[in-house]
Amino acid sequence: MARFNVNIALAxxxxxxxxxxxxxxxxxxxxxxxxxxxxxxxxxxxxxxxNGANVIELPGMYxxxxxxxxxxxxxxxxxxxxxxxxxxxxxxxxxxxxLYLTLQLMELEIPMVLALNMMDEVYSNDIExxxxxxxEILTIPVxxxxxxxxxxxxxxxxxxxxxxxxxxxxxxxxxCKGHVHTAIHSISHIIEEPAREIGLPVxxxxxxxxxxxxxxxxxLSLDDGDSAIIRDIIKDMExxxxxxxxxxxxxxxxxxxxxxxxxxxxxxxxxTIQHDRAIKIDKILTNRIFAIPIFLCIxxxxxxxxxxxxxxxxxxxxxxxxxxxxxxxxxxxxxxGASTEVYSLVINGVCxxxxxxxxxxxxIAVLFFCLSILEDSGYMPRVAFVMDKLLEKIGLxxxxxxxxxxxxxxxxxxxxxxxxxxxxRDRHLTITLxxxxxxxxxxxxxxxxxxAFFPTNGTLVMAGLYITGILVxxxxxxxxxxxxxxxxxxxxxxxxxxxxxxxxxxVALRVWENVKGFIKKAFTVIFVATIVIWFLQSFxxxxxxxSDPSHSMLAAIxxxxxxxFEPLGFGDWRAATALIxxxxxxxxxxxxxAVLTKATSGLxxxxxxxxxxxxxxxxxxxxxxxxxxxxxxxxATVRREMxxxxxxxxxxxxxxxxxxxVAFIIYHIxxxxx
Amino acid sequence: MKLSELxxxxxxxxxxxxxxxxxxxxxxxxxxxxxxxxxxxKVAPFGDPIEIFLRGYELSIRKDExxxxxxxxxx
Numbered sequence: 179m180a181r182f183n184v185n186i187a188l189a190x191x192x193x194x195x196x197x198x199x200x201x202x203x204x205x206x207x208x209x210x211x212x213x214x215x216x217x218x219x220x221x222x223x224x225x226x227x228x229n230g231a232n233v234i235e236l237p238g239m240y241x242x243x244x245x246x247x248x249x250x251x252x253x254x255x256x257x258x259x260x261x262x263x264x265x266x267x268x269x270x271x272x273x274x275x276x277l278y279l280t281l282q283l284m285e286l287e288i289p290m291v292l293a294l295n296m297m298d299e300v301y302s303n304d305i306e307x308x309x310x311x312x313x314e315i316l317t318i319p320v321x322x323x324x325x326x327x328x329x330x331x332x333x334x335x336x337x338x339x340x341x342x343x344x345x346x347x348x349x350x351x352x353x354c355k356g357h358v359h360t361a362i363h364s365i366s367h368i369i370e371e372p373a374r375e376i377g378l379p380v381x382x383x384x385x386x387x388x389x390x391x392x393x394x395x396x397x398l399s400l401d402d403g404d405s406a407i408i409r410d411i412i413k414d415m416e417x418x419x420x421x422x423x424x425x426x427x428x429x430x431x432x433x434x435x436x437x438x439x440x441x442x443x444x445x446x447x448x449x450t451i452q453h454d455r456a457i458k459i460d461k462i463l464t465n466r467i468f469a470i471p472i473f474l475c476i477x478x479x480x481x482x483x484x485x486x487x488x489x490x491x492x493x494x495x496x497x498x499x500x501x502x503x504x505x506x507x508x509x510x511x512x513x514x515g516a517s518t519e520v521y522s523l524v525i526n527g528v529c530x531x532x533x534x535x536x537x538x539x540x541x542i543a544v545l546f547f548c549l550s551i552l553e554d555s556g557y558m559p560r561v562a563f564v565m566d567k568l569l570e571k572i573g574l575x576x577x578x579x580x581x582x583x584x585x586x587x588x589x590x591x592x593x594x595x596x597x598x599x600x601x602x603r604d605r606h607l608t609i610t611l612x613x614x615x616x617x618x619x620x621x622x623x624x625x626x627x628x629x630a631f632f633p634t635n636g637t638l639v640m641a642g643l644y645i646t647g648i649l650v651x652x653x654x655x656x657x658x659x660x661x662x663x664x665x666x667x668x669x670x671x672x673x674x675x676x677x678x679x680x681x682x683x684x685v686a687l688r689v690w691e692n693v694k695g696f697i698k699k700a701f702t703v704i705f706v707a708t709i710v711i712w713f714l715q716s717f718x719x720x721x722x723x724x725s726d727p728s729h730s731m732l733a734a735i736x737x738x739x740x741x742x743f744e745p746l747g748f749g750d751w752r753a754a755t756a757l758i759x760x761x762x763x764x765x766x767x768x769x770x771x772a773v774l775t776k777a778t779s780g781l782x783x784x785x786x787x788x789x790x791x792x793x794x795x796x797x798x799x800x801x802x803x804x805x806x807x808x809x810x811x812x813x814a815t816v817r818r819e820m821x822x823x824x825x826x827x828x829x830x831x832x833x834x835x836x837x838x839x840v841a842f843i844i845y846h847i848x849x850x851x852x
Numbered sequence: 853m854k855l856s857e858l859x860x861x862x863x864x865x866x867x868x869x870x871x872x873x874x875x876x877x878x879x880x881x882x883x884x885x886x887x888x889x890x891x892x893x894k895v896a897p898f899g900d901p902i903e904i905f906l907r908g909y910e911l912s913i914r915k916d917e918x919x920x921x922x923x924x925x926x927x
Contacts, residue, residue: 243878275882428880465897559912563903563912566900570914670914671913672913
């Protein structure tokens, strides 16, 4: 029995190598723990080779201010979760900004170890950093590591566990001078007791009060007398400093950090090889003229890889395997003398359900492979920089563009990709808009209808649909900005990290995490939905199995709801029934249409369709399909990413409502001309 | 002058950081404090945001947001 339950929190700036270090420490393993609740991006896993040691990776942060949802979650974990030790990972090539966070973490009264990362880059640039001096100034152990090269990790873990065991809390260092110093000390005395009572670190509270941090002031609930004294102290400080409290604190911290750098970095150079390289690459990738064409080429390539070549190759292999398994099961059932009901349940219900979950896997795997490379290489922030202006107009930032474009392929990975967005508001709005991007599963339907009704100008109709989707999403975004998503959008101030070669291990792990996450969270929902649809399709309202689907329960429901679509020009019950089956997957609309119209060849299907639709109502039907409720896999993903069924249900209502209104408008305006 | 008005390639020293709430907090946390040297590295293809260089790293910031920072141009 070695040490038991040491909780190590991993904290640092974004792009300082947090995830790489986490992966090296855990081997990529992850478990659900007390710190990682669904909805936050915190990861938690056992430390390899150290029994009972648990590491918690906090999403990257620049300070302990409450700025984004991640910041709030981080602060809560550090203050209330009380990890036993913090490993503060610091990008040694970007000392100043990283140490600014270090100063704040040191105030938490939690044992701490500093991991100086990217040391390989430091050495290759001939920069010299005096580790002993740094450790002396900060009063905490400082360890050089290179997370991507797996160097120094072993020692780091050792020192971290030791610091936790001995409960080595960093000393409060006086980084402030003059009036700020006086203010912090005076306030510390006043709040010491109330802070201790609610278990908050005194020094942290004092500096946060000087900064004017509202959550801390609220938590301490000081009496009027104390509040008045504090107000006077601050006013006095601001008066003498000729600046305000927020700026004064930030200035003091940075001034201290600058001094530390001067003392510790013994041989400094103005720029690094990596930085020069980034500037050279940026000359092309964010070039005024080339930036957008290059981005479009990359996106086209990713789509081709995902939906064209590699993805479809993997899908084909998978479906060969799946078909073989289904055939074996079918044969087994037949030879065991299973009844028609059981045979149909297993083959058309269970196997179809499993099959539809599996069909998403190659797409998710290939897409996240590409996205991980874009993200880890540092290209993604450049895309956001280049394209930001376009999305700013609809109240989003450049960060939302790539997830929205992925929506043209498949909403499921697109919604999963919004995880990289910094604010909950942006995320929610982006997720709401993604399903309006016409996904590739709708193409067979477009092809079927255009072949039947618009054989000569099919391209125009298709383009019209895609544009309608984009226009509707823009209009909805504008309306939402004025209503549901009011308030200041989170400012778009974004660090552009240097370009780095993505580590194969973290790319592979990211792909695996996404695939696994999708299977785990979406499987049940998709599975159940497919079986429900099968049941409704195969049984009559009298619960006997039907061979003719037009006598099924689903058809009965279709007949019941079809009047709703009368004002849109397609009141035929078969259209309504096909729309309902679209819930399981959008491709199902086509197959249901084919089955219900009893068409056997393309020609007869076209003839049957022309009895159900006029060209105008066919176009309205397509528009409705474009916009109405997404498939169950998307709904399951919305629920998972937004953290609740209510979001999934509101998506259903909202999109179906929008689809109805838009189709209604098109039908009635169209009727005036046709 | 405002940081948003600084021309591409020009250097300046930050004088004050205005704005309020989350934006101001973020700017200060990222090291845009008085007397810090900044340089405008680039302007995005659509004319906004701009890319600035300070404290050894690059930052993308919208012109609207850069307008809250006043600077003094230097050579």
